[in-house]
Amino acid sequence: MRKSQDWITENFESLVSKYGGKYIGVADEEVVSIGLTLREVIEKAKIRGKEEEEVSLLRVPTEEELICVL
């Protein structure tokens, strides 16, 4: 899990560009599922053979949301 955490931190800008506004699941240093809800992301990750607890779940902010927060 720690590797996926580091991977998300290192690739955050790219994730915002590709997946802003969506929920994603990350495992083994790659995006394994994308969805409009976290439950959908978990179900898709399970279909790909990932254990629920090994998937790191992130609601990726949009560029606009980041501008507002920052």
Add this chain to the structure above:
Amino acid sequence: MRSIEFRYARHRRRDVPLIPVSLRTGGKWREVWAYVDSGSFYSIFDDKVAEILDIELTADEKVLAVVGDGSFIPIYLHTVGIRIGGDEFGMQIGFSPKLGVGFNLLGMDIFDRYRVTFDNREKKVIFESNE
């Protein structure tokens, strides 16, 4: 004293103190990400997080919080297990269907447990605990 460190994420040359936390309500741990926000009184998470924790959103205490544009949003408070780094403890978290900021927020209530340092020079946020 123990400390847990998280490197900042970066976006357009700006630092984003976004960290992984795990939550559970008795079942499996779910790792989600939250923005460390010293300007938020409560820790507030997206209602989709409550959904995967099998929390009945409106079953517990409701409070209203003022957000940036001056409007009020409903927050439903629930006690959950939380894990940060290797630390596990129970904590009241707010969940809202109207959060609308793009992030889950880890607010001032977590600062009761940790000394939190935003180390911009080293690009990391540090949680220190005496426990």
